[in-house]
Amino acid sequence: MMRDNAQKELSVDGIARYLPADFKLEKIQVYEVIGSTNTEAKRQAVKGASYGTILVANAQTAGRGRVGRNFYSPRDGGVYFSIILRPALLRETTVLMTVAASVAVADAIEAVCGVYPKIKWVNDLYYQEKKVCGILAELVSNPHTGTPDAVVIGVGINCNAEFPEELMEIAGNIPPVEDAKNRLAAELSLRLSKLEEMISCGKFLPKYRENSMVLGKWITLLQEPGSLYYVRGIGERGELMIEDKNGMVRSLTTGEISIRLATAD
Ligand code: BTN
Helix, strand or coil, X not given: CCCCCCCCCCCHHHHHCCCCCCCCHHHEEEECCXXXXXXXXXXXXXXXXXXXXXXXXXXXXXXXXXXXXXXXXXXXXXXXXXXXXXXXXXXHHHHHHHHHHHHHHHHHHHHHHCCCCEEECCCEEEECCEEXXXXXXXXXXXXXXXXXXXXXXXXXXXXCCCCCHHHHCCECCCCXXXXXXXXXXXXXXXXXXXXXXXXXXXXXXXXXXXXXXXXXXXXXXCCCCCCCEEEEEECCCCCEEEEXXXXXXXXXCCCCCCEEEECCC
């Protein structure tokens, strides 16, 4: 049964309505249900899929998040999107890419819903204090050389999800908008295909800092239970500069670290 606020069906034609006429629609694959768009994108990347190949799904049965977590991806509950990029300066740009992707995705949400999410380092997006979007960037190695030659950027945006009890406190939806899923998929396609250009023009870092929900706050590193750090800044390469209670400053550069807001007392 359709819910009153059900989003229109996700389809290539539906997405095309919001794309410029010259966008290569053959780059876009839409799945009703898939295990994980990132896993499938990585499989296709290994087989040589071209720059800008896009996979979008209505539901995932094995959606993956950072640090080995699951990503809740119920049918009609959101947009589950992955894109294959093959940046020229892969090693140099990977960390910055995850940071730039947060801004590109937040811009996409703003373009569709009119609200700008807050960014929790590295790349979780929050609206009204709840996580509405997660981003997972994964390197793909060339099977012949063993060196990375592609990156898959996966984005999950909750649009209309009903969450199980254990997620209700922490997960939320973006505001409801007519045909949100096709519109979001189009905005993500446009913005993430141009991620390298966004990185080279360098304007995303001020926006990232401006919308950060951790800058100037106390945090705990989940990998160091009981730890307490003050977030001093976000560096030119997207690294988090944190200071402990003794004034020792260190930089976090890896997305394999998770943080939680804390209070100093
Ligand atoms: C996180 O919150 O830790 C990242 C979540 C990333 C979820 C997206 S949904 C589309 C793509 N496919 C996946 O399996 N994961 C990403």
